[in-house]
Amino acid sequence: MGIERDNASPRTRRLRSAAVALLVLAGCVNYFDRSALxxxxxxxxxELGLSYEDMGLLLSVFAWSxxxxxxxxxxxxxxxxVRRSLGFAMIVWSFAQLAAGVVTSFRQFLVARVALxxxxxxxxxxxxxxxxxxxxxxxxxxxxxxxxSSSALAPALAPPILTWLMIAHGWRVMFIIAGLAGLVVAALWAIIYRSPQAAAIPAADLAEIHRDDGAPIEHVGWKQVGWLLRFPTAWGMFLGFFGVVYISWLYATWLPGYLEIARHQSIANAGIWSAIPLAAGFFGALSGGIISDRLARFGMGPVAACRLPVIWGLLVAGAATAAAVFADDLSVAIALMSLGLFAANISSSCGWALAAVIAPVNTVATLEAIQNVGGSLGGALAPYVSGVxxxxxxSFVPAFVLAGAIAFVCAAIYWLMTRRRIVAPVGLDLS
Known part of the structure; x- marks a missing residue:
């Protein structure tokens, strides 16, 4: 099959590109807020007199909420x-980040992280x-x-930028600046973003967008959660994404600390070294989309084109992560960690894309939520278990080896449980 042309009108192409650009910007600010801690x-x-275990809890409580x-x-x-939901969410998380910049106790910080x-x-x-x-x-x-890719780009940019802010002005100013940036993005989102229907794009473009989506669910609400959970595919995505986020959050939360504690790097050097694997993660996130897109364009079904890179990415990420802590040379360890995050973010991108091609379009956000509950459990446990x-x-060896083992198990779950699309009978009404 040859490369497909985009036959949408110039206005539709312009508006959809603007929507993606806004999402990337919002995602970067979103992850800057997460990375600050x-x-x-x-x-x-x-400053707050915390133990490693306290910090592990502080790092993980965000993921629990x-x-x-x-x-x-x-x-x-x-x-x-999406317009109202994300706009309101941006305001909430920005004020939570601002609050974190003025806390005076461990408990206050926990509350701010829960709100974030x-x-x-x-x-x-x-x-x-x-x-x-x-x-x-x-x-x-x-x-x-x-x-x-914003979930990898921001953590790649965050260490050097946030480290500079922290060294120059202190960690509290670093948090406050990140919170103010979120309020700016919220304003841009409210001004610019509209849904395709509200933007009044041509009817032919709307028809093309939804041509292959299959039957929608007539009523969208809480009952669709139970309906989706009848399918092994939803459970496979829930369980499998645990490993994707677990291994990513091990890096996102403990990489600077690992470099300072285990590799005896200064704060400034740890910020610079951390940026290398995180930058590799950014390119992995982009590569995941390119791989899936090319596989689909050259004949592979959309589900398989997203699913197979998730599986292979987890296998490579697990092996590279477990091997990295045994490397004597810092540059070798950084290279293995870079490979691990590159592969993990291929899995992440393709995992998110999988939900958008495997279920009815008006259940995508709910299926993504089910999947990301599993991912969030991984994100919550990774920093805390690693801290413990x-x-x-x-030693960091048990934490990194455990992350590698979890990645292997979750690759097997994706292989066994996500082979079938979730298809709604015509006219299904869950009201």
């Missing part, structure tokens, strides 16, 4: 639309729904990957 880890521990909010957020996005998780919960499920609303089935993987293991063993 990892970058400020040693300084915050020193983020995970618990996923399904309600997905239902709300599918029910009330609640506010950020609709971001990636909502962004995937935007791509499903604006792009045809076979063309969704690439824009989703471009959007999802470090506290008990005074």
């Amino acid at each position: 990892a970058v400020g880890n040693p300084e915050i521990r020193a 983020y995970g618990f909010a996923q399904i309600p957020a997905g239902v709300l996005v599918d029910r009330f639309g 998780g609640l506010g950020e919960s609709p971001m990636y499920i909502g962004g995937t729904r935007v791509c499903a609303d604006w792009y045809p089935l076979r063309k969704r993987a690439l824009p989703i990957a471009i959007f999802n 293991l470090l506290q008990r063993t005074n």
